[in-house]
Amino acid sequence: MPAINIPELETEWRYFNEHRAEFLEQAPGKYALVKGDTLVGMFDSEVSAIRNGYEKLGNVPFLVKQVTEVDIPLTFTSFDLGV
Amino acid sequence: MPSFEVSLPDLRASGPVIQAFIGPSRELIATFGALSAASPTPVSALIDTGAASTVITPETARVLQLRTVGIIRVHTPTTVEPVLCRQFYVNINFTNEFAVEDVLAIEAPLTGQPIQCLIGRDVLSRGVLTYSGVDNLFRLTF
Numbered sequence: 001m002p003a004i005n006i007p008e009l010e011t012e013w014r015y016f017n018e019h020r021a022e023f024l025e026q027a028p029g030k031y032a033l034v035k036g037d038t039l040v041g042m043f044d045s046e047v048s049a050i051r052n053g054y055e056k057l058g059n060v061p062f063l064v065k066q067v068t069e070v071d072i073p074l075t076f077t078s079f080d081l082g083v
Numbered sequence: 084m085p086s087f088e089v090s091l092p093d094l095r096a097s098g099p100v101i102q103a104f105i106g107p108s109r110e111l112i113a114t115f116g117a118l119s120a121a122s123p124t125p126v127s128a129l130i131d132t133g134a135a136s137t138v139i140t141p142e143t144a145r146v147l148q149l150r151t152v153g154i155i156r157v158h159t160p161t162t163v164e165p166v167l168c169r170q171f172y173v174n175i176n177f178t179n180e181f182a183v184e185d186v187l188a189i190e191a192p193l194t195g196q197p198i199q200c201l202i203g204r205d206v207l208s209r210g211v212l213t214y215s216g217v218d219n220l221f222r223l224t225f
Binding site for chain 1: 154
């Protein structure tokens with residue numbers, strides 16, 4: 001997998017995508033909380049995953065990602081975001 | 084219900100822009116305490132029904148010392164392939180008394196206009212937006 005432009009979560013992004021199929025089998029639709037190359041937990045909601053991230057990991061970068069087969073990109077139809 | 088009405092001299096030219104404060108999320112403050120969180124920072128925010136998500140600039144994220152909590156793929160009018168963007172968890176304070184809390188905003192440079200925030204459909208999904216072009220005013224109700 002090529003490097004991404006978000007270095008603080010590169011490991012977490014790679015780990016999530018490498019294990020996506022496995023996560024999908026175990027917990028479709030749930031929210032994965034990932035730190036480094038470790039799955040911290042699966043949660044029913046985004047807010048619950050983020051709350052647990054703060055409580056268990058501290059105020060540090062971590063990845064919360066919904067377990068879906070593919071990512072649906074967000075659309076911005078009226079503004080050039082400069083990205 | 085909290086409601087904000089804004090009248091502008093030329094709503095068509097300026098767009099529905101509102102002055103707000105972006106701050107750390109309620110969840111962060113609840114976990115670490117208000118003293119450990121940066122104070123909310125003022126922004127000019129454009130209400131943008133074309134934005135799927137709220138957007139803040141890298142400078143706003145830097146000032147608030149926010150930590151990344153997610154990554155999302157984003158399509159814009161000028162991108163061919165989806166681009167990965169950081170996500171931050173924030174509160175949007177519209178007044179001293181009212182905030183839309185725990186918003187998962189994406190980070191992107193907002194080029195070409197004097198604004199530091201887009202209020203997207205994620206926030207609008209929590210309320211009612213009334214836009215009156217003939218009266219040069221808009222209203223947000225939550």
